Amino acid sequence: MRFGKIVAAAVTAVLFFAANSASAAGIAGSKHDFSASAWSGTQICNVCHTPHNANQAAGQLWNHALTAATFTLYASSTLNAAPGQPTGVSKLCLSCHDGTVALDSFGGATGTNFIANNSAKLGTDLSNDHPISFAYTAALATADGSLVTPASAALVVAGIPLYGTNVECGSCHDVHSPTNGAFLRVSNAGSALCLKCHTK
Amino acid sequence: MRRCISFPHFKAVAVAGVLALIVLPVSLTVAPADAAVATTKHNLSVSGTGTVKATSENQICVFCHAPHNNYPSGQLWNRRVGTSYTPYTSSTRKSVAGQPNGASLLCLSCHDGTIALGEVRNRTTNISMTGGVTTLPAGNTNLGTNLSDDHPVSFVYDASLVAVRGELAAPTALAPPSKVRLDGSSQMQCTSCHNPHDNTNTKFLAIANTSSALCNVCHLKNYWSVSDHKNSTKTWNGAGTTPWPHTTGTTVAANACENCHRPHTAGGGPRLLNYAAEETNCMNCHNGNVAAKNIQTELNKTYGHKVATRTGVHDPAEAASVATAHVECQDCHNPHAVNATAGSVPGGSVAPTLPGSQVGVRGISISGTEVNPATTEYEICFRCHADGAANTPSPSFARVIAQNNKRLEFQTTNPSHHAVAGAGRSATVPSLLTGWTTASRVKCTDCHNNNTGRYSSGTPSAPTGTGPNGPHGSTYPNLLERQYVTTDNTAESAANYALCYKCHNRTSIIGTGTNSFKEHNKHIVGERAPCSVCHDPHGISSTQGTTLSNSRLLNFRTDVVTKSGTQAIRWERVGTTGGKCYMTCHGENHNGYSY
Numbered sequence: 001m002r003f004g005k006i007v008a009a010a011v012t013a014v015l016f017f018a019a020n021s022a023s024a025a026g027i028a029g030s031k032h033d034f035s036a037s038a039w040s041g042t043q044i045c046n047v048c049h050t051p052h053n054a055n056q057a058a059g060q061l062w063n064h065a066l067t068a069a070t071f072t073l074y075a076s077s078t079l080n081a082a083p084g085q086p087t088g089v090s091k092l093c094l095s096c097h098d099g100t101v102a103l104d105s106f107g108g109a110t111g112t113n114f115i116a117n118n119s120a121k122l123g124t125d126l127s128n129d130h131p132i133s134f135a136y137t138a139a140l141a142t143a144d145g146s147l148v149t150p151a152s153a154a155l156v157v158a159g160i161p162l163y164g165t166n167v168e169c170g171s172c173h174d175v176h177s178p179t180n181g182a183f184l185r186v187s188n189a190g191s192a193l194c195l196k197c198h199t200k
Numbered sequence: 201m202r203r204c205i206s207f208p209h210f211k212a213v214a215v216a217g218v219l220a221l222i223v224l225p226v227s228l229t230v231a232p233a234d235a236a237v238a239t240t241k242h243n244l245s246v247s248g249t250g251t252v253k254a255t256s257e258n259q260i261c262v263f264c265h266a267p268h269n270n271y272p273s274g275q276l277w278n279r280r281v282g283t284s285y286t287p288y289t290s291s292t293r294k295s296v297a298g299q300p301n302g303a304s305l306l307c308l309s310c311h312d313g314t315i316a317l318g319e320v321r322n323r324t325t326n327i328s329m330t331g332g333v334t335t336l337p338a339g340n341t342n343l344g345t346n347l348s349d350d351h352p353v354s355f356v357y358d359a360s361l362v363a364v365r366g367e368l369a370a371p372t373a374l375a376p377p378s379k380v381r382l383d384g385s386s387q388m389q390c391t392s393c394h395n396p397h398d399n400t401n402t403k404f405l406a407i408a409n410t411s412s413a414l415c416n417v418c419h420l421k422n423y424w425s426v427s428d429h430k431n432s433t434k435t436w437n438g439a440g441t442t443p444w445p446h447t448t449g450t451t452v453a454a455n456a457c458e459n460c461h462r463p464h465t466a467g468g469g470p471r472l473l474n475y476a477a478e479e480t481n482c483m484n485c486h487n488g489n490v491a492a493k494n495i496q497t498e499l500n501k502t503y504g505h506k507v508a509t510r511t512g513v514h515d516p517a518e519a520a521s522v523a524t525a526h527v528e529c530q531d532c533h534n535p536h537a538v539n540a541t542a543g544s545v546p547g548g549s550v551a552p553t554l555p556g557s558q559v560g561v562r563g564i565s566i567s568g569t570e571v572n573p574a575t576t577e578y579e580i581c582f583r584c585h586a587d588g589a590a591n592t593p594s595p596s597f598a599r600v601i602a603q604n605n606k607r608l609e610f611q612t613t614n615p616s617h618h619a620v621a622g623a624g625r626s627a628t629v630p631s632l633l634t635g636w637t638t639a640s641r642v643k644c645t646d647c648h649n650n651n652t653g654r655y656s657s658g659t660p661s662a663p664t665g666t667g668p669n670g671p672h673g674s675t676y677p678n679l680l681e682r683q684y685v686t687t688d689n690t691a692e693s694a695a696n697y698a699l700c701y702k703c704h705n706r707t708s709i710i711g712t713g714t715n716s717f718k719e720h721n722k723h724i725v726g727e728r729a730p731c732s733v734c735h736d737p738h739g740i741s742s743t744q745g746t747t748l749s750n751s752r753l754l755n756f757r758t759d760v761v762t763k764s765g766t767q768a769i770r771w772e773r774v775g776t777t778g779g780k781c782y783m784t785c786h787g788e789n790h791n792g793y794s795y
Contacts, residue, residue: 076274077302077384119269119322130267130276146397172267190238190247191260200237200261200397 026177031120039104039113047106048092058092065105067095069124074131080143081134081167090132090168093175097122130172135165136197146199159186160196167197240399244317244329252317252337255328264306264396266322274302278320279309285345288352290470291517294365295355295388302383304353307390313342340446340465351463351472357388357418369418379406380417388418393463410449412456419457423537423560430456431539436490443484445474452490459485460535471516478514478528479507482535492540493668498650503680504673505532520562520570522583525590532580532670534560534573543577543669546660547635547703552576552643557670564588566621568607578620581644582607596678596686597757599736600769601744609738615750617739618642625751628776631708631716635660645671647699647737649681656681686732688760692725700731717752717777719795727786733760734771748773756783764791 027033027044034040034047050063058066071094073083086094095101099121104111115121122129134140136156141147150156153165160171169175172193174185186193237243237260241250244263248254266278282305287297300308309315316334318327326334336342343350355361362368374382374392383389393414394404401408409415411430424430432452436443446462449455460481466472473481479499488494499507505527513526522531529535543555554577562572563579564586574580584590586607595604603609612622619642629638649656651674652667671679678684682698690696694706701709710721723729736755745755754771762784763769769783774794781790 074274074276078274122268128268128270128276189258190245191262194261194265194267195238198261 026179027175030176030178030183032175032178032183034103037104037113039111047103050107060089060092062092063106064092064095065101065110066091067098067101069094069098069100071098072125072127074127074129079131081131081136081140083131083134085133086126087133088163088166088168089170093169093173094122098124100124132168132171133166136162136167137165148197148199157196236400237397240397240404242396242399242404244327251331252333253330254318255330257318257327262320262322263317263327266320268322270321275306277306277309278322279306280315280319280321281305281309282312282314282345285312286348288348288350288470291515293352293470295352295357295361297352298354300347301354302385302387302389303391304389307394307396308343310336311341311343312345313338314345343464349464349466349469349472351393353389353392354387356386357382358386367419367421369420373417378417380414381406409458411454412458415457415461415463421536423534426539426556426559427535427537428452428539428556429459429535434485434490434492436485437488439489440487441484443490452485477508477511478530482529495668495670495672498652498668498670498672498674501651501673501675503675503677505671505679519588520572520583521564521586521588522590523588525584525592527584531583532561533557536560546643546646546655547637547640548660549637549639550641552641555669564607566607566610566612577643577645578606578610593678597732598759599755599757600761601736601740601750601755603741603744605741606738608741608743609736611739611742614739614742615745615747616753618737618753620644620738629704631704633659633703633705636703642703645669645681646703647681648679649674651675651681653681684732686730688730688733689728690730691728697724697731717779717795729760729786733757733785761785764789767791 028035033044035042035044040047046063048064049061051061054061054063055066071086073085096103096115097120099115101114102111103113103115126132136147136150138149141149148157150162150165151158154162156162156167156171162171170185172185173183174180175183177183180187182188184193186196188194238247239249241248241252243249243260244253245258245260246254246256247258247260262278264278265276267276270276270278282300285300285308287299289297310317313336316326317336318329318334320327347353357368357371357374359371362370371382371386374380374388379395380392382392391406393406395406396404398404403409405414407414407417416424429452434452435450443459444450444455447455447458449458452459460474461468461472462474463472467475468478468481469476471478475481483496483499485491486494487496498504507528510526510528513524514528514530516530518524537560539556539559541556541559543558544550544553546552554575558574558577558580560573561580562570562583563574563576564582565571565579566582568587571579584592586605591604595602610617610620614625616625618624619638619640623639623641626638632638632640645653646655648671650667650670650672652665653669654665654667655663655669656665656667658664674680676683676699677686680699682702683695684699685696692710694701697706708716710725712718712721723734724731734756735753737753739753740750740755749770749772751773752771756769756771758769761769764782764784767782770781772780772782774780778795780792780794782792783790
């Protein structure tokens with residue numbers, strides 16, 4: 001039991017270090033760096049995070065106004081997963097990317113600058129977006145038939161984290177690192193990111 | 201975001217970090233992605249193994265899928281879709297034909313050949329393909345927008361369809377664990393048969409189609425289990441055209457449905473046959489190159505059922521009593537049922553049984569109603585040679601009583617008839633050869649048959665013919681198995697009337713001191729009159745003839761026989777063996793000649 005805990009911590013630690021090293025030099029200058037915009041107060045982190053008086057319920061020392069939208073969920077006749085309304089870190093992402101909350105609504109302020117109408121604006125209709133906020137379990141992999149069985153409750157495979165057992169935006173995206181383009185957690189050359197989960 | 205996860209004890213993390221060096225390789229190998237699609241032609245990226253691939257694009261999934269902002273119909277589709285297709289239609293189709301939808305529409309966004317392979321929605325310019333390829337190159341996989349020669353898709357497959365169509369598996373069979381599945385709307389789609397990500401079974405089939413295992417998940421054809429087209433291990437001898445133009449199976453059993461059918465770009469349109477000309481689907485095997493007997497040779501003979509003269513007239517939905525003149529193999533044979541089981545030996549005293557070649561064929565009974573399946577041969581013949589508007593050919597001769605409906609000619613209540621639908625009317629037929637009695641039944645094919653058929657020579661109990669059975673073709677007019685000369689003034693010989701002498705003892709007919717009509721010799725040998733001048737071989741309908749004048753198949757040819765004065769041409773029966781004739785023949789006025 002004790003050894004199991006240490007092993008689990010070890011896996012998490014690897015991710016911790018990997019994420020740190022990948023993103024340490026990353027966010028500055030990326031599209032998630034709004035410090036050049038006057039409304040950001042020239043800071044990078046505080047659009048999303050604050051060291052004190054954060055939104056405790058949201059976690060992540062969250063500093064941005066949260067979306068209150070009700071989303072249209074992805075559905076498909078071949079979908080075995082059961083996505084719910086966005087939760088956890090996905091809801092944080094959507095607090096800019098659904099277009100209902102201004103980018104500059106943070107630190108208690110209500111802003112007026114919204115995400116531009118481009119491919120990064122997902123809107124509240126997520127039916128044309130990869131599902132999120134669903135439990136990715138061994139049972140799901142078995143039911144689907146062409147999904148890799150998750151390595152653990154926290155990982156699909158190395159480098160693809162689960163949140164609890166959920167797939168969230170952060171499973172594919174590392175919001176702090178533009179290294180792989182589109183803030184992807186790993187390069188999708190050869191569709192490598194897709195194939196981490198989909199054994200097609 | 202994971203860096204924000206708090207850790208309770210840094211020390212533990214440090215220890216774990218060391219352990220991670222051991223654990224990490226394990227976690228990497230827990231569940232490697234099985235990139236099967238990468239090895240298939242559906243990998244259109246630069247790493248693809250097919251001839252159609254991108255010049256530099258290295259993403260595989262992107263040609264069909266995108267994670268965000270894609271076509272909103274599930275499957276995270278990344279392509280524009282077509283809007284107008286010609287759906288499959290057929291006279292026997294019971295499902296509702298409509299435009300493709302669901303996954304089928306997605307497949308067609310490449311396979312209809314109208315949309316560039318590299319045109320994906322999440323790129324502002326088309327992905328460049330090698331060789332300047334834009335849309336799917338011409339070939340079997342380019343279905344075009346005309347889907348009338350392809351298996352139907354995008355139709356609801358439910359219990360009511362099964363009930364109406366028949367010969368289909370219950371929809372419950374098309375759900376997991378079956379790999380052949382309906383979609384979430386209970387519709388049959390491309391993806392019911394194909395798995396676009398896995399080419400293990402070739403042609404991206406959901407399961408291997410060896411022996412038509414895939415077809416048979418849905419299609420449960422009546423009689424199929426006994427059909428030689430399912431079971432035969434015959435192989436192709438390599439001569440002529442390959443009987444299996446689109447499959448790799450090397451036996452009839454391995455090809456099964458695909459001996460004749462193909463699900464896409466079928467030559468035979470609504471029947472999804474390999475070839476548009478119906479008989480061509482049969483003849484690449486039944487020409488001596490696969491099947492034991494060569495039917496093609498028979499069909500090439502001067503007289504026969506000329507299946508090659510019409511194409512597209514036969515319709516499986518047509519009435520059992522055929523309305524439009526034609527003949528195709530399928531009019532007499534059910535290719536889902538045929539087998540090599542022998543039929544009954546001619547003669548004897550029991551009703552004939554059908555050979556395996558006639559199993560599962562519709563017919564018309566002696567009373568004129570549809571029977572399905574026919575249980576005796578003449579019922580199949582009656583489809584065309586009885587009440588149907590297609591009744592051909594015309595009678596060979598004008599006779600006193602004109603009738604060309606074989607069903608009426610063979611009624612058992614007729615004053616006389618060959619014993620096709622029941623035993624004949626005569627209690628004594630002294631000329632019958634061994635093997636035949638007045639209780640015997642006659643089949644149409646006892647007279648109308650290939651002239652090289654099994655019973656075309658020898659005796660019923662010891663036949664010596666080597667060709668195939670059945671009325672396919674003959675060198676003799678009226679598709680007769682043996683010679684039957686009908687020209688007036690023909691010298692009598694065993695050969696000239698070989699057909700009659702097959703069952704009727706020549707010595708008894710023309711000899712002296714026998715019980716047959718004692719003037720036979722004078723007429724046939726002396727006057728050289730053919731049998732057909734006096735006898736109408738099928739029978740004389742009871743609605744037209746009488747026992748007095750039309751027993752013994754008597755119905756004179758009026759091209760040879762004329763009136764005696766003004767009296768009606770007729771024979772009158774006297775007792776069991778006597779009679780009187782009123783007519784003029786060969787210049788002789790038979791004004792009541794009696795015997």
